[in-house]
Amino acid sequence: MQVVCPTSTGVAYPARPGRPAVVARTLAELRGPTRGVVELPVRLMWCPDRAFDLRDPDQLLWMYENVLRETTSVDDLRHLVNGRTLCRVWRLLNLPRDVQMAWEGRHRGLRSA
Structure with missing residues (x-):
């Protein structure tokens, strides 16, 4: 199901049924940490171990996927x-x-990243 929303493509892609994926307007506004340990809030990760060491490539990927x-x-x-x-x-x-399509639809450079 496609829902009209204010995106560059005019289409919202669901992250989950009934909930559109959230995409930043620009990549430059994403100024999250690049090192250290990050603990995700419960609303983003429900398990007790929500801390990610960004030095570990696998943990970095797992954190980004969840967020x-x-x-x-x-x-x-x-x-x-x-x-x-x-x-x-x-x-x-x-x-x-659908999350991948939403991000690549707004940030075309990710397709060739």
Whole structure:
């Protein structure tokens, strides 16, 4: 199901049934951490172990996948995702197809990242 919303493509892609994927307007506004340990809020990750060491490539990917899939707020993206890092790891992320399409629809450079 496609829902009209204010995106560059005019289409909202669901992150989950009934909930559109949230996409930042620009990659430059994504100024999340690039090092250290980040603990996700419960609204983004429900298990007790929500801390991610960004030095570990697998943990970084797992954190980004959870944030991109679960967020309902652009503020989460701004505070938890780094635009340059996102470009670097984009092809390695395991995202639902609709989330991937929403991001690539707004940020065409991710397709060739």
